[in-house]
Amino acid sequence: MTPELQLALETAERAGTLTLGFFNRKSLQVFSKRDATPVTEADRSAEALIRSAIASRFPQDGLLGEELEEKPSANRRRWIIDPIDGTRSFIHGVPLYGVMIALEEEGAMRIGVINFPALGQLFYAERGCGALMNGSAVSVSSIASxxxxxxxxxxxxxxxxxxxxxxxxxxxxxxxxxxxxxxxxxxxxxxxxxxxxxxxxxxxxxxxxxxxxxxxxxxxxxxxxxxxxxxxxxxxxxxxxxxxxxxxxxxxxxxxxxx
Known part of the structure; x- marks a missing residue:
């Protein structure tokens, strides 16, 4: 496993644990963004955690996230973050939200990690290495109709x-x-x-x-x-x-x- 994938997996799990601390909380703070979509204190905290972990390990890499300002790349590598994909689901206590971390190199996607902390499912892939969920290989169906x-x-x-x-x-x-x-x-x-x-x-x-x-x-x-x-x-x-x-x-x- 490459250092980049290892970091993405560890960080997605840490951020997922953080979000669970807010999940189904009656006092969850929900804000409205400029585009009228919701964002919670959990979104912002999770993105800050992910950004800090990546910046400390790969300081030259760029960072693009949903909630915070973009950090330009110094080496044509960019991490792309969605701290809670499915914020509306999260707000309503639906466990189908995901913590998403990706690595883009030279304009192409190399790594994708998606953690569903409330489901206990962690999907991930690195280009050329197959896709896995909780360590076991996954594949698409063969249905053609x-x-x-x-x-x-x-x-x-x-x-x-x-x-x-x-x-x-x-x-x-x-x-x-x-x-x-x-x-x-x-x-x-x-x-x-x-x-x-x-x-x-x-x-x-x-x-x-x-x-x-x-x-x-x-x-x-x-x-x-x-x-x-x-x-x-x-x-x-x-x-x-x-x-x-x-x-x-x-x-x-x-x-x-x-x-």
Missing amino acids: IGEATVVFTEKEYLLDPPGDHPVDRLRLQAGLVRGWGDCYGHMMVASGRAEVAVDKIMSPWDCAAVIPVVTEAGGCCFDYRGDTVIDGEGLVSSNGALGSVLLETLRGRGVEPC
Whole structure:
């Protein structure tokens, strides 16, 4: 295990333990950000812990987090942090929130760690080394029929927006099962073979960064609504390999290489 992955795992577990101290607390302080989304004292404390741990070990690396100011990189390496992905779930006592830490090198995602402290599940991956959950390998499903697929989503807009021709949006009418198990938990359901597609129409870099290495190392695909694997695109779709190839072919035109 590389020093970077070891640090990410240890820090995600420490931050997860910190968040559990606030979880289901009746006196939890909740604030409203400029974009009207909620943030809690747990979010801010967890991000501060993660930033401190990374900065003390890799002081030249950049830091980008959801809650605090970005620190520029001096070496083309950047850690991307979401201290609590699924803050609304956290506020309501739903245990499907995750602590997310990712490492980007030369513009590509190298490491992704997602800790679900209230579930006792720790997903992680490093490029070229496979994906694991609590030390055991995970992989996407082999389901190739959309009619047999489970599709999970986060935002209500995925169901409420008027029907369109986008192939990802059409899944809600074609899939065998559609459920709102969202945020990073939905994407990890894909990585572990418990769902075939996870859809987020609204995403920021810290929402995507840790997801991409885990899903791709598990044999799946991650891409935005344009078919690009980026952390700053239009939403994020995670899929198993079979259905992902079909979706990408539809998005990009025939001849796309299977993912």
